[in-house]
Amino acid sequence: MTTSRLPDVRRAAAYGRISEDDQDRREGVDDQLTRAEAHIERRGWDLMGSFRDDDLSAYSGKPRPGYDALMAEVVAGRVDTIVVRHVDRLWRDDLEAARGRALLRQHRVLVAEYGGMEYPAWTAHGQHMMRTMSGNGTFESDIKSERVREAAERRAEQGRMNGPCPYGWRREYVRTSTGRVVESREVEDPEAAEVVREITRRLLDGDSLLAITKSLNERKVPPPGAAFTFRHKRRAADNPDGSRWNKTSVKKLALRESNAGLRIFHRGEPDEREIEGNWPRLVDREDWRRVVSLLSVDDRDKRVKRPANRQHLLTWGVGECGACGGLLRVAGKGAAGKPKVPYYVCVSTTCGLGRREDYLDRFVGDVVVARLSEPDALAWLTPDGKELADATGRAAEARELLATAGAKLATGEWTVGTVDAVTKATKPKLERAEADIRRLRAGSDRGLLADIAGPEARQRWDAASLGLRRAILDALGLRVVIKRTTKHGPGFDPDSVEIVWPQ
Known part of the structure; x- marks a missing residue:
């Protein structure tokens, strides 16, 4: 589909990404890079480097150091060709894809799939095909997210836990004669549950997170990660066996609504609400609310x-x-x-x-x-419900505007400069609205006061x-x-x- 004559020798880079690598051996990315490098050699291009992002979804919004380094090489003029398994390895988020395509067009970059397709980013045809193919990837991710969300909503409405069994409980299964799981339920794990209760009591008595953390470690109390094999080894470099507590883990454990037998439905959204869980609560609900107030962080903090x-x-x-x-x-x-x-x-x-x-x-x-x-x-001390509703509405409007900006950039209605200006003006408003929501929700809990x-x-x-x-x-x-x-x-x-x- 190339419409412009390409240089005889191009400066090419290989890029690989995989969003899930359960074995932590990175076979998926290794295979992508091997094939991309072979394609570069087969075409007679100069290999300028290989870039990778292990176990990072392009759709998650998390930083991707490999992708960022690759784009820096493009801007510096050291790379004019990118070889990937498929163009959706580069982007699945509409806003990021629009920014990326604009940058590649500006620097006249060729995107080549080692399976055969090539996209000259400086041509209208190349831009159209990249939009189409990466849009298919976005659609695929949206469908998957929709299925996952619907399943989570069904579990929430039934008052069931979602995901792995959390610290403080253990999961019991009902199986058929062939071993197939037909039902499960959470029951209290006595030792772990007592740790949750101890943390709650000590926080309410005025102990600091640091003092509680130090006490748990000195007594060698097993933390939630003690029996967990870390998939991301680099994240556990300072605690490879997960045998030590830290202030963050103590705080997160104390703030869990599941401790009080609750689930938060659609957290952070306008229809957020609490749902009664069908598992045994570990602490009194009012005590949990007091802990949340105690540990809530406002703008002053x-x-x-x-x-x-x-x-x-x-x-x-x-x-x-x-x-x-x-x-x-x-x-x-x-x-x-x-x-x-x-x-x-x-x-x-x-x-x-x-x-x-x-x-x-x-x-x-x-x-x-x-x-x-x-x-x-x-x-x-009880906040005005109208003020909370106003803050929730402001947050929803800001999120909608950011989503609209991404959509308009993807369709070409807005330029990158316009979207950057809108994003710069809207994000502070969203942050202020979310801070107001946190403050008002914390203030509405009267337990501590x-x-x-x-x-x-x-x-x-x-x-x-x-x-x-x-x-x-x-x-x-x-x-x-x-x-x-x-x-x-x-x-x-x-x-x-x-x-x-x-x-």
Whole structure:
């Protein structure tokens, strides 16, 4: 189908990709590259290099280092021919395919299948055939995804687990006389279930993720990956036998809705809802919701890396400098030769703002206790359903616009530049909407705050650990802003502190 004369000798690269390689021996990609390199030699082209992506689907959206390196060689002018098993090895996502075809057309690249088809990307015919053939790959993936999604939805509606049996349970099977599985059910694994309960209890008692992780490893408690053979060896380089816990695994385990006997249907979508599971729950549902509130991450948490063991109430995101908007840290102040008194000060050394830590902590505690002691405290803390609906709608609109951009680029209605501009403007809106959804859903869980709100709020606050007090401030979403004061001399000026409650 070539319509333009090609150079006698082309600078060719081989590319191979396979999305699943269960044996972890990469036979599929090895075979693709061997055949592609043989095709290059047979055609008399110069082999400039071979590029591979093992066990990475082009349709998954995950980074593909081999593909990215290949495109960099094309842009640099060192490769003008790409040899693959089939053109759908390069792309299956419409947006990525449109970008790729535009780049190959710009650099006059020939895409050759070692089975025989060739696509000169600089010609209309070549572009059309690449669109058609890669579109077939997209259709195939869409059909497969649809089947998988429908099966998952059926299982969800029936309250059944999906995928491998998770940590905390074991799966029992009912088989026919010939050994065929006709039914399965999950039953509690006593030892693993007790670990899940321990993690939940300790988090609610104020223990940090780091402390829990350290304790589990010191006692050599088998983690979820202990009996798992890693398919991706490179991912387990620092824990090859899966015998150690880390903070991430502890956190993920604590956040699982399955612990409370729930499934999340269509997570992150407008019709997301909880479905009652038909397996035994491991923890009380209200305790699980309190843990979710405790570990929820809002926008404030993303600004800085937070320490594992909290030593101060208002550092790392709650306290702010009223002069420059910076965060607060703790520094000792006092005359030489005398004990230093801890002060909250701005991370910037130029503002000069500071308040004694014990005075400010006491003031914040008094404000929180006073508000949570009022009869309408829990009603006030429950977010407006309209606000959550608005955030969900904004997220859906942003996702729809991004999907539309990909479709219009694929059909040629929009240019790559237009799509880039739309994507750049829309992604921040989607991120803000999703952050609002997380905040509102976390705030709608009253479990953590219900434990302190009411007439006994003072006693409960005083008895709470520092970690639990900070979790309460995070759940409330308040900010503590220290401002300049005209008052001089000893003592604490309440007017120099502003408590900012969420709107």
